[in-house]
Amino acid sequence: MPGAVEQRLLRQGLGYALGLRIVVIGLSSAAYLALAPVPDRMVAVAVVVGFNGWSLCYAAAMLRGSRSVRRWLPLADVAAVCGACLTQSWTVTSDPRGGSTWLFVAVNLVVVTYPWQVDWRLLAGGTLTIVTAYYVGATMADPGGWLVDPSIGPWTAAEAALSWGLYRFVRRGARAADRTIARAAELRHAAAVAAARRRDEREYLAALHDTAAATLLMVGSGVVDRTEPWLVEQARRDLRELQRSEDVLHGEADLVPLLHEVADNALPQIAWRTPDSLPLPAADAVALTRGVREALTNVVRHAGTDRTEIRVDHDAERVTVQIIDRGLGFDPTRVDSQRYGVTRSLTERMIRIGGAARIQSRPGHGTTVTLSCPRAVPEVSGNDQEIIATSFQRGLRWAVVVMSLAILLFLDLPRLLSSREAYAVFWPQIVTWAGLVAVTLAVAVATWRDRPLGRWRPPLLGLVFALSALATMSVRPEYLLGAAHWSEGDAGWQVVLLMMDARIPAFVAVLAAHYLMTFGQAALAGQAALSVAGAVSATWAVLAYQLAIAMIAAVLRGMAASSAQALRAAERVRTSEAVARHLHADRTSRLSGLGAGTVPLLTGLASGELDPGDESVRRMCAAEAARMRRLIAAEDTADSLSHELRACIELAERNGVAVSFAECGDRPELPPLVRQRLIEPAIAALATARGRARLTVASTGGTVTVSVVAACPPPPPMPDGGGVRQSMTVVGDRLWIQAAWQEER
Amino acid sequence: MITAVVVDDHPVVIAGVRAWCALADPPIDVVAAGPTVSVAWLDPGDRADVVVLDLQLDIAGPAYGDLKRLVDAGRQVVVYSMRSDRDSVLAALDIGAFTYLTKAEGEEHLVAAITAAAAGTPYTPPALAGAFGTDERPHRPRLSPREQQVLIEWFHSESKEMVARRLNLTVHRVNSCLERVRIKYANLGREAPTKAALVARALQDGLITTDEL
Numbered sequence: 001m002p003g004a005v006e007q008r009l010l011r012q013g014l015g016y017a018l019g020l021r022i023v024v025i026g027l028s029s030a031a032y033l034a035l036a037p038v039p040d041r042m043v044a045v046a047v048v049v050g051f052n053g054w055s056l057c058y059a060a061a062m063l064r065g066s067r068s069v070r071r072w073l074p075l076a077d078v079a080a081v082c083g084a085c086l087t088q089s090w091t092v093t094s095d096p097r098g099g100s101t102w103l104f105v106a107v108n109l110v111v112v113t114y115p116w117q118v119d120w121r122l123l124a125g126g127t128l129t130i131v132t133a134y135y136v137g138a139t140m141a142d143p144g145g146w147l148v149d150p151s152i153g154p155w156t157a158a159e160a161a162l163s164w165g166l167y168r169f170v171r172r173g174a175r176a177a178d179r180t181i182a183r184a185a186e187l188r189h190a191a192a193v194a195a196a197r198r199r200d201e202r203e204y205l206a207a208l209h210d211t212a213a214a215t216l217l218m219v220g221s222g223v224v225d226r227t228e229p230w231l232v233e234q235a236r237r238d239l240r241e242l243q244r245s246e247d248v249l250h251g252e253a254d255l256v257p258l259l260h261e262v263a264d265n266a267l268p269q270i271a272w273r274t275p276d277s278l279p280l281p282a283a284d285a286v287a288l289t290r291g292v293r294e295a296l297t298n299v300v301r302h303a304g305t306d307r308t309e310i311r312v313d314h315d316a317e318r319v320t321v322q323i324i325d326r327g328l329g330f331d332p333t334r335v336d337s338q339r340y341g342v343t344r345s346l347t348e349r350m351i352r353i354g355g356a357a358r359i360q361s362r363p364g365h366g367t368t369v370t371l372s373c374p375r376a377v378p379e380v381s382g383n384d385q386e387i388i389a390t391s392f393q394r395g396l397r398w399a400v401v402v403m404s405l406a407i408l409l410f411l412d413l414p415r416l417l418s419s420r421e422a423y424a425v426f427w428p429q430i431v432t433w434a435g436l437v438a439v440t441l442a443v444a445v446a447t448w449r450d451r452p453l454g455r456w457r458p459p460l461l462g463l464v465f466a467l468s469a470l471a472t473m474s475v476r477p478e479y480l481l482g483a484a485h486w487s488e489g490d491a492g493w494q495v496v497l498l499m500m501d502a503r504i505p506a507f508v509a510v511l512a513a514h515y516l517m518t519f520g521q522a523a524l525a526g527q528a529a530l531s532v533a534g535a536v537s538a539t540w541a542v543l544a545y546q547l548a549i550a551m552i553a554a555v556l557r558g559m560a561a562s563s564a565q566a567l568r569a570a571e572r573v574r575t576s577e578a579v580a581r582h583l584h585a586d587r588t589s590r591l592s593g594l595g596a597g598t599v600p601l602l603t604g605l606a607s608g609e610l611d612p613g614d615e616s617v618r619r620m621c622a623a624e625a626a627r628m629r630r631l632i633a634a635e636d637t638a639d640s641l642s643h644e645l646r647a648c649i650e651l652a653e654r655n656g657v658a659v660s661f662a663e664c665g666d667r668p669e670l671p672p673l674v675r676q677r678l679i680e681p682a683i684a685a686l687a688t689a690r691g692r693a694r695l696t697v698a699s700t701g702g703t704v705t706v707s708v709v710a711a712c713p714p715p716p717p718m719p720d721g722g723g724v725r726q727s728m729t730v731v732g733d734r735l736w737i738q739a740a741w742q743e744e745r
Numbered sequence: 746m747i748t749a750v751v752v753d754d755h756p757v758v759i760a761g762v763r764a765w766c767a768l769a770d771p772p773i774d775v776v777a778a779g780p781t782v783s784v785a786w787l788d789p790g791d792r793a794d795v796v797v798l799d800l801q802l803d804i805a806g807p808a809y810g811d812l813k814r815l816v817d818a819g820r821q822v823v824v825y826s827m828r829s830d831r832d833s834v835l836a837a838l839d840i841g842a843f844t845y846l847t848k849a850e851g852e853e854h855l856v857a858a859i860t861a862a863a864a865g866t867p868y869t870p871p872a873l874a875g876a877f878g879t880d881e882r883p884h885r886p887r888l889s890p891r892e893q894q895v896l897i898e899w900f901h902s903e904s905k906e907m908v909a910r911r912l913n914l915t916v917h918r919v920n921s922c923l924e925r926v927r928i929k930y931a932n933l934g935r936e937a938p939t940k941a942a943l944v945a946r947a948l949q950d951g952l953i954t955t956d957e958l
Contacts, residue, residue, distance in 0.1 A: 694903055696900060
């Protein structure tokens with residue numbers, strides 16, 4: 001079963017191949033009818049119109065038809081092309097100076113685009129049949145004449161083979177991209193699940209701290225000596241909080257009623273300044289609400305006032321909730337920053353959802369608590385897109401390298417050796433040939449080492465143009481643009497190689513400049529083997545093929561982007577399903593963990609069955625509160641970065657990579673986006689690594705560095721952002737990538 | 746011939762250390778091995794040049810007391826432990842351990858560490874470098890920014906060549922940075938015979954000056 005990228009490639013490649021065939025054959029046949037004399041214009045027009053009409057119907061049927069239609073239809077197409085070939089007596093003229101006939105171009109294009117439509121067996125059989133039909137038609141039209149050129153058969157077969165090679169290479173690129181992306185997705189998936197489980201765990205524990213643990217501690221320390229109504233109410237609410245079902249954190253929730261629910265319970269006099277409703281992702285709404293509850297608890301405890309104002313502001317990017325009191329206030333610099341209530345419940349709770357908490361206060365001037373959270377978590381850079389694009393680019397470049405070398409070795413070398421009489425001087429031909437081979441090999445080396453051509457591109461292009469001009473100059477005028485003038489079209493392949501990653505207009509301009517230069521030289525020398533009109537029509541087949549490469553490259557670049565989007569979307573769906581499943585299991589097990597101690601105690605307190613004044617009840621509550629505190633404290637020491645990295649390591653190891661992991665230093669709490677960006681290079685490296693890898697995390701002086709050493713292709717560069725910088729060192733075949741984040745001070 | 750005694754309660758670890766030592770060049774003779782520290786005090790373990798000590802010998806917690814007694818007796822102790830947290834590493838070094846290796850580093854570094862301990866030359870494996878580099882205690886020795894950088898990069902990397910490449914230094918310079926750091930820590934630690942030898946030697950070799958200490 002082909003992967004997602006490969007499937008898209010096959011679908012788009014088919015459409016693209018059919019389109020190219022329609023456009024090129026349509027243009028070249030129309031030009032031929034307009035420019036060249038034909039033996040029977042009526043028949044020729046009928047055949048041209050009929051053939052192009054068939055091409056259109058064929059393309060539509062291939063794109064829309066079912067699998068079985070796509071299987072047998074190419075056979076009909078082979079028959080149609082053979083039929084057209086047999087009409088050469090009426091539709092083409094034998095004129096050596098007129099260049100290729102439209103049927104020759106048609107045969108070429110059909111064969112070149114077949115690899116995207118049929119398997120290799122039909123490609124071979126079809127090519128053989130079509131070439132045979134072409135010879136039969138040509139012999140009928142021009143027995144033993146120019147039309148029956150013996151080189152046409154091998155040339156067409158070679159083109160078919162080269163095109164098939166190109167197809168295989170690009171397809172292999174797609175497969176490689178599929179594999180890499182699948183592995184990276186798996187790692188990211190594991191990290192996301194781990195992160196969500198952990199976030200939920202911490203959210204849950206923070207809630208526990210604010211609710212059940214506080215209530216039990218209060219009872220345990222003997223603050224309440226009999227069953228009070230508010231204690232019953234408190235115990236009931238705590239139970240509800242513990243059993244809150246998981247659907248709370250999925251989908252959307254309206255922040256405003258949630259805020260009213262907690263605030264109206266806590267304080268009698270609140271001035272509200274909020275919108276009527278504000279739907280948010282449920283997790284954010286719940287986190288903000290719990291933050292507000294904590295802030296209001298502080299007002300009740302410390303502010304010495306019962307008048308508070310709650311403001312909710314929002315724009316496209318952030319939601320801000322402010323809790324303002326005009327009470328006693330305090331000096332923020334003199335509060336122990338480690339005190340659990342303020343630090344964890346407010347600041348860390350907001351950090352967990354990518355937001356922030358700020359407390360402003362002055363003795364005698366009241367306190368303002370500002371909680372904010374972003375409305376959408378920003379996307380991480382499109383690494384997958386880069387992976388796909390790189391993979392395709394490599395595949396395509398290899399294909400063109402192999403094709404160019406094959407053309408130089410098996411077509412051009414025999415041609416130039418067998419037509420020595422055509423050259424005024426012979427050595428420039430050899431120099432040009434060797435030079436073009438060298439340029440091709442240079443591109444091959446760059447592709448192999450995965451280096452962009454960069455500043456080498458202009459000098460190499462200049463070299464190709466110079467070599468081409470040199471070869472053209474040494475051809476005798478009467479042989480110009482003929483078979484002996486091999487460099488005319490074939491030096492274009494090196495131009496294609498060098499310009500492959502350029503935009504289409506630049507590509508076309510440079511390629512056209514090369515042809516125009518050669519034609520110009522031929523026109524100046526006069527007496528060419530072909531008329532210029534003939535040369536243009538002779539150029540069709542090669543030029544169309546070369547332009548085809550430019551378009552494939554462009555299509556692949558575009559495809560990389562859309563494939564990456566599609567893959568990410570699919571991954572998100574998969575991840576959120578897995579997260580929901582895990583969260584449900586986690587919560588069930590946590591609740592059963594608390595079931596033995598906390599739940600019966602709270603239930604007893606809520607129903608009034610347990611008397612808080614009773615010494616044994618008090619002891620049980622104190623013990624249970626202590627147990628919960630321990631649970632919360634233990635959770636505090638571990639941290640989520642290594643938690644997520646470990647999940648990735650586990651998966652990488654299942655893929656056969658031996659990862660040695662080490663960490664040192666005290667890490668500050670990292671915002672989710674920073675964490676994600678720090679981990680991303682490690683994920684990219686571990687997904688493609690072979691053998692062993694070293695993954696380390698060091699934190700010192702407010703800098704957190706995630707480093708990975710592995711034998712892997714360089715990951716796509718990640719734009720610096722979120723304060724995370726990426727750097728890379730290559731030592732032999734080992735790549736050392738670091739992502740570092742500096743805490744703001 | 747270098748001799749060593751291995752104190753580890755896990756027979757597989759002892760077998761592994763014996764195998765590495767036998768293959769070492771020059772070979773290291775493991776004269777005794779056992780699950781308790783007594784093997785290092787009794788004949789023939791008491792004459793071994795180097796003691797390889799697992800810190801976590803029982804559930805009672807790290808065997809710092811055993812380590813201290815060995816150091817006080819002038820033994821060269823290579824701590825070889827499962828624990829990789831900074832506090833354990835620095836505590837062992839403060840007590841006077843010659844060097845600290847995590848079990849994950851054994852294959853690559855244990856033989857070299859034993860050889861270095863026998864010769865009395867400093868040896869800083871990556872985990873130890875990480876602990877030094879992230880040491881934020883108030884009484885830590887003062888390190889130059891370059892030393893700090895070398896420590897962290899050595900912790901991240903797989904070889905000194907990599908560190909040298911990344912920081913544009915020679916391997917020699919990387920090594921001398923690591924040695925200087927080790928000497929600074931030795932100078933700061935508890936009084937112990939092995940420490941005195943390490944510092945004296947570094948001063949003699951001109952690796953560090955008294956001013957820097």
